[in-house]
Amino acid sequence: MKIEQIYTGCLAEAAYYIESNGEAAIIDPLRETKPYVDKADRNGATIKYILETHFHADFVSGHLDLANKTGAKIVFGPTAAPAYDVHVAADGELLKLGD
Numbered sequence: 054m055k056i057e058q059i060y061t062g063c064l065a066e067a068a069y070y071i072e073s074n075g076e077a078a079i080i081d082p083l084r085e086t087k088p089y090v091d092k093a094d095r096n097g098a099t100i101k102y103i104l105e106t107h108f109h110a111d112f113v114s115g116h117l118d119l120a121n122k123t124g125a126k127i128v129f130g131p132t133a134a135p136a137y138d139v140h141v142a143a144d145g146e147l148l149k150l151g152d
Contacts, residue, residue, distance in 0.1 A: 054151075055096070059088060074151025078102040079125070082115040086122055089115075093123075100125040102148055105133075 069080040127139040
């Protein structure tokens, strides 16, 4: 399993790239999706999930663009009610990478 923090100092924002057996999850992506797509391509991985831990008031998230480019599923917590297609995960639900 690979876990990498992708830190953007000017925003003091940390996104995460988690990969296992050719599948990846991106947590709290920035608007610019290229770093995540490029990293997955270099590793021969498919981005399966995009997780948003909370709504961001200090930057624009790239979750919608990343989902459109990769076909990955956007995942929110159980109290979210977005106006677009996502997976709303239940408390304690496990998301599997690299089955």
